[in-house]
Amino acid sequence: MAQILKVAMPKGRIYNKAAELFRLAGLPIPPDGEASRKLVISLPEAGMEFILAKPVDVPTYVEYGVADIGIVGKDVLLEEDRDVYELLDLGIARCRMSIIGLPNWQPGIQQRVATKYPNVASRYFREQGQQVEVIKLNGSIELAPLIGLADRIVDMVETGQTLRDNGLVEMKSIFEITSRLVANRVSYRMKNKEIQLLCDRLQAVIVEPGLSIGGSNR
């Protein structure tokens, strides 16, 4: 008998796209899943149980094995650095991680960068040999350069509309982001058949495999 797969699903932006992809792959996922405010949704017909989590927590649930698999953006994976299998690029929720600043930006003596992704930002600037002070913020990152907290920000850009509305420009794209299917190290072995089957079904319906890291340079 097939075992139930516990799936950590990100609440918000990615949820509907991921659920849609599951449906395309032939899994009976009801349309109103996220709206019900339930945190755990049992989907016996699909052989799954959804755990609705804050996106940034998805890799944590999966690493600890309370969820067998999860769907999460590459941005979170790079920031959180959890020990999980990264099985598939789902090609959904495509956007990019970028450096953003005011149009007339000039490098100052003490450069400050505000971001929700301090690990990603520090690693990037370190690798570029640039000396910057990274400031962690939890939201409304665009505020930082406008009011002088930081001279640049590192953030996710989807359409760039928010930036333009606030008079900011995208200076450089660091890497492309798409959502990934991740798996717990033990579940990947103990429920290998179920996970492999799901991978195969998803792979068949993924339209645009992601461009992945360093995409902007090519």
Place this chain on the structure above:
Amino acid sequence: MSKPKGFEKPTGVRDYLPHAVAKLRKIENDVLHCMSRWGYRQIMTPTLEYYDTVGVASSTSDQKLYKLLNNRGQALVLRSEMTAPVARVVSSLLKDEPLPLRLSYHANVFRAIEAEAGREAEFFQTGVELVGDDSPEADAEVVALAISSLQAAGVKSFKIAMGHVGFLNGLFQEALPGLPEAQEDLKSHLLSRDYVSFRESIRRLNLSDAQKNELNGLLRLRGGKEICGQALELSDHPLARVSIEHLCKVWEVLVSYGVSQHVMIDLTMIGDFSYYTGMTFEGYASELGFPVCSGGRYDNLLQQFGRPIPSTGFSLKTNRILDGVTGAIEAEELPILIQYDIPRRKEGLQEAMRLRLEGHSVITRLATGPEDLKMVKRLTTDTIEAEGERYGEIYTFVSFVSEHG
């Protein structure tokens, strides 16, 4: 940093209270007994080692080693695993012992930085090393012993995944001749379990579509013995073929042990330790989110200590098993309470010594007067309650009342 509160302890270490210790000791004893029944003799090595010898050889990444200086300014480490210390002993104190050597250990090991659960700074490993035998029989023996040890520890549902480092090395050398960086790149993606980047790297390589498909197909090489046959078709490289043939033979021995149903072959497995040179394996229990054992062949490690001999082994993460094994432990025998007053003290304490020699656990207490005797309530034939504490039996040696209270 503020001064820690009196009861605080450093991040990543833990206290074990009596009921947890009882369970942990039972697991540890059962596993060590199991290992001794396979002819493995237990050794102990020091907690401290030199950074430049065992520290470097252990292949734990430098930032995860606990380093300290001794009073002469020499760099020391708290051992981060047991394979390197055992290799040091085998190359020195045991260098004249006939091979093969079968050694087991149970020890606490240390890793720096790691703070969260499942990533402790101090944890317990129970394991074996089989030194001086490079045959498939030896590799199969440690895998079969790992399975027996997991069963002895009370882990019910588990799986072992087994791979071979040599196969990957051979396959990549053949597919990407003269491109050591590209080979390392692919291996590093497998090591970090990032299949997306692995496929992406292959996509960017200058290879024919057929070759790319073959390399991507690696991610599906998982299952029983049939995988060996499929793998042989993938590569003509001598190293890859020798590796697969070795793995096939290990499998056959495991079939003879009658344990192959617990084992799956996964050729994308790269042992987390860089000293592995051949077969590697990992064990998973369905109750636990983290692997519970890992092992493999390390034929070059002992060379670093001046005795180049092939070896293979594994270790169980004993305290993780403790977290996962939920089975009830046998109830401990309740202690006997002996109460006495000063005039009859000798009698009471002598009786306590006699009972202890018989193997009972005895607690003694001085009663200063009749009002100081414990109020006693018999619950069952072998359980007596006295003011909240439970005892197997209570004997009273006092001059003011008769013997049984």
